[in-house]
Amino acid sequence: MSTSREQTSGPDRCGFVPPYVLRHLAASRPDGCGPRTLLADQRLREHREALPPGATLRTTALPAAPEAAAWTVHDAGGLEQLPGTPVRAAGQPATGDPAVDEAAAGIEATLRFFAEVHDRASYDGAGAPAVVTVHFGRDYANAFWDGTQLVFGDGDGEVFERFTKPLDVMAHEFGHALTQATAGLVYEGQPGALNESVSDVVAACVKQWLAGESAADADWLVGEGLFRPGVQARALRDMAAPGTAYDDPRLGRDPQVGHLDDFVVTTDDNGGVHLNSGIPNRAFVLAARAVGGRTWEGAGAVWHAALLSGDLGPRTDFAGFAAATVSAAERVLPDHVETVRAAWRDVGVEPGRPSTGPAGQGPAATGVVEVRRSGGFAGTRVVARVDLADLAGDPRGDELVRLLTERDVRAEALGAGREAAGGAPQPDRFSYAFVLDGEEVVLPEQALTPSLQRLAGLVLDLGSTR
Numbered sequence: 001m002s003t004s005r006e007q008t009s010g011p012d013r014c015g016f017v018p019p020y021v022l023r024h025l026a027a028s029r030p031d032g033c034g035p036r037t038l039l040a041d042q043r044l045r046e047h048r049e050a051l052p053p054g055a056t057l058r059t060t061a062l063p064a065a066p067e068a069a070a071w072t073v074h075d076a077g078g079l080e081q082l083p084g085t086p087v088r089a090a091g092q093p094a095t096g097d098p099a100v101d102e103a104a105a106g107i108e109a110t111l112r113f114f115a116e117v118h119d120r121a122s123y124d125g126a127g128a129p130a131v132v133t134v135h136f137g138r139d140y141a142n143a144f145w146d147g148t149q150l151v152f153g154d155g156d157g158e159v160f161e162r163f164t165k166p167l168d169v170m171a172h173e174f175g176h177a178l179t180q181a182t183a184g185l186v187y188e189g190q191p192g193a194l195n196e197s198v199s200d201v202v203a204a205c206v207k208q209w210l211a212g213e214s215a216a217d218a219d220w221l222v223g224e225g226l227f228r229p230g231v232q233a234r235a236l237r238d239m240a241a242p243g244t245a246y247d248d249p250r251l252g253r254d255p256q257v258g259h260l261d262d263f264v265v266t267t268d269d270n271g272g273v274h275l276n277s278g279i280p281n282r283a284f285v286l287a288a289r290a291v292g293g294r295t296w297e298g299a300g301a302v303w304h305a306a307l308l309s310g311d312l313g314p315r316t317d318f319a320g321f322a323a324a325t326v327s328a329a330e331r332v333l334p335d336h337v338e339t340v341r342a343a344w345r346d347v348g349v350e351p352g353r354p355s356t357g358p359a360g361q362g363p364a365a366t367g368v369v370e371v372r373r374s375g376g377f378a379g380t381r382v383v384a385r386v387d388l389a390d391l392a393g394d395p396r397g398d399e400l401v402r403l404l405t406e407r408d409v410r411a412e413a414l415g416a417g418r419e420a421a422g423g424a425p426q427p428d429r430f431s432y433a434f435v436l437d438g439e440e441v442v443l444p445e446q447a448l449t450p451s452l453q454r455l456a457g458l459v460l461d462l463g464s465t466r
């Protein structure tokens with residue numbers, strides 16, 4: 001059992017612009033904002049890793065009334081030091097600096113949304129003051145939540161506008177604070193994609209609430225107005241039609257997916273958190289449209305109740321999250337329980353037993369596991385892939401999930417691989433390839449530990465019968 005990944009991860013820093021977009025920009029314009037933003041991100045990661053284990057969000061618990069949640073906007077002055085100089089607080093007049101005043105309007109509206117719609121004081125429910133920094137870095141094309149505060153760059157002025165410009169970017173980052181203070185979803189794999197999706201849901205709800213828009217009339221775009229004129233992009237994400245938000249030579253093409261069949265297994269982007277978030281995003285839109293009326297009173301209220309229900313944990317997967325929304329619907333929107341269930345089924349997710357294992361149980365049991373057995377006397381090749389999300393209710397699937405969560409089988413496989421590296425393959429024995437969390441390990445048959453043997457057996461069995 002490994003607990004190290006959980007304990008050393010520290011607060012999540014959730015960048016608004018996915019790393020693959022920044023890399024594409026870096027490749028297309030070597031002097032552009034991409035490399036500089038990636039460098040700044042790297043420095044932040046190093047800073048974060050220097051934090052003591054268990055360091056989490058600021059919990060200045062004030063017994064404040066919902067309307068009293070305080071905020072302060074700071075100016076980093078183009079440096080990368082946080083939080084910078086305080087320049088405007090709640091109740092103070094506009095400064096004339098667009099980034100400062102946009103951030104002020106954004107945080108004010110977001111806090112007001114939670115107070116008025118959900119009767120919640122700030123992200124922690126206890127009135128934690130919201131700390132916002134603008135003018136972070138030079139040509140910094142990103143926004144993020146660093147575990148304690150919200151941070152906004154000015155963009156590069158060529159592809160990206162100021163990140164304070166679209167108000168829903170603020171709401172999205174605030175959503176990461178809310179998730180950290182509630183479900184605590186880790187920022188990788190399926191829980192990470194859910195973390196991302198919750199932030200987009202918050203962004204959509206705040207945007208529609210401000211506009212007084214119904215679910216039927218909403219455009220479901222996230223980050224609309226973030227791109228400079230001439231960029232072939234409607235927004236950064238389209239929750240209703242994942243994968244269609246942009247297609248531009250400088251940005252590449254929107255790679256989001258909207259159905260579990262298309263789940264992207266990758267080690268990039270923390271396990272594709274910005275790619276696979278399209279799946280729960282689309283489930284939310286389908287639910288919101290089917291419930292009808294105003295999103296924040298319908299599907300938005302259900303998702304919010306699920307977040308606060310205690311049914312979710314750091315490693316909850318899509319099926320577990322879906323089940324939590326179905327349970328929440330039974331409490332807050334009893335006429336629409338089947339509507340919510342149907343929305344998840346439409347994106348390929350069967351609401352299942354919530355997987356709310358305590359933190360530190362090893363790698364997430366998420367995504368797709370592949371086992372390939374090749375060689376042997378006949379030299380045949382058997383490929384079996386199972387999607388853990390499809391296995392709810394199957395006892396062999398449950399055993400597989402237990403194997404993946406209770407033991408760090410990936411570390412075991414890598415260890416076995418190292419031990420086996422010097423040994424010559426034995427004639428006519430099988431060779432096994434394991435693809436776990438997008439990482440491939442190839443092992444000779446004799447190097448398999450008992451749990452790896454069992455894992456291979458289960459996957460080959462399940463994969464070949466489905």
Ligand SMILES: [Zn+2]
Pocket residue numbers: 014015016172176196199
């Ligand atoms: Zn995010």
